[in-house]
Amino acid sequence: MRANGKWIKKGEMFLHIAVILAMLFAGESLKAQDLEETLEQLPEDPAKEFVRPLTDAFGANLNTGWLSNAAKASVSGLDFKIGLVFMGAFIDKDKDVFIVLDQFFPLTESQATAVAQSTGAPPQDIPAIVAQLTDPSGIRLKSTTSGPNIFGSEDENVTVELDEQTIQVGGTSYLIPRQVLQVTEVQGILQDPGIFPTVAPQLSIGTLYGTQATLRYLPNTRYVDELGKISYFAWGIQHNPLVWFKNPLPLDFSLAFFHQNLKIEDLADTRSTAFGVNVSKTFGGFVGSITPYGGFMIEKTEMDINYQYTPIPGGPPIVFDFTIEGANENRFILGLGLNVIGLNILADYNFSEVNTLNLSVLYGF
Secondary structure, eight states: OHHHHHHHHHHHHHHHHHHHHHHHTOGGGGOOSOHHHHHTTSOHHHHHHHHHHHHHHHHHHHTSSOOSSOOOSOSEEEEEEEEEEEEEEEOOGGGSEEEEEEEEOOOOHHHHHHHHHHTTOOGGGHHHHHHHHHOTTSOOOEEEEEEEOTTSOTTOOEEEEEOOEEEEETTEEEEEOOEEEEETTOOOSSOOOSEEEEEEEEEEEEEETTEEEEEEEEEEEOSSGGGOOEEEEEEEEEEOGGGGSSSOOSSEEEEEEEEEEEEETTTEEEEEEEEEEEEEOOEEOSSEEEEEEEEEEEEEEEEEEEEEEOSSTTSOOEEEEEEEEOSOSEEEEEEEEEEETTEEEEEEEEESSSOEEEEEEEEEO
């Protein structure tokens, strides 16, 4: 049974890697309503909860793959690696829906008309009720909004539940019965992939007085079609303080800092910073070696979202501009690196609020 369990776990790991690669190259076959089109159907509070899991996933991914081989404790030397880093954030299947309680949801004209008619008001009073319900400074109805978030089902849509309440229009009281409105334009658009991918080319160079610099850069690329074009730039620096000691430890040790920016067209701008510490020990040389490594990181991610919401066709748009913080605040990292004649394959698992997997393929020495 133990042997079977080990094979199952290995199979699950390879399955997750396959999902990452499949999503990276799926291209137009994934085409559906994109993120900006979806957010334009939602006011601020539901939009925050709809997109929050994406902030968590991107934040978790951006801080993955940095801490592997620690910088060497050498005053000068050549340590150069270039290649690709594949990062995957695990998506929690039990958190693919959201709910916002006691929130004001601006109604569209058709929704306001349906609500007005549900009061039983005479036809001649309906336009006045609709005008009050669609006026941002008019009547504000309390509601509960719920539905799939960005990783939720494409077969479900967001709903707005109105409690029974009384409104005053033109000196007359009207009772709005409890009812549920459907926002059919908003469904899950990424359908819970199990693991959400990010990929970036990476270059690292060192070592000067125990210091190594790393760069990542991804030009505008549409690798997840529903999100639009994504650009990414990041840099990091690691320093091994053991370089200043005459009798260094029999392993490598680094202090590190990383900063990064990821942009989703004109819709979202994500920034992340992280401080880390890691240790590693290499057994072997250039022809062949193995390097176990581990680390700890403190991190912070913020995603700024900016879009327009137009509840009344042809009416003035409402501009929403807000910031969401990523769930991860720290992580532990355990990994293993293999080198065969300069080809380096690094794999590690990151333990945090949102767990991630890293697979890096780099060439260098």
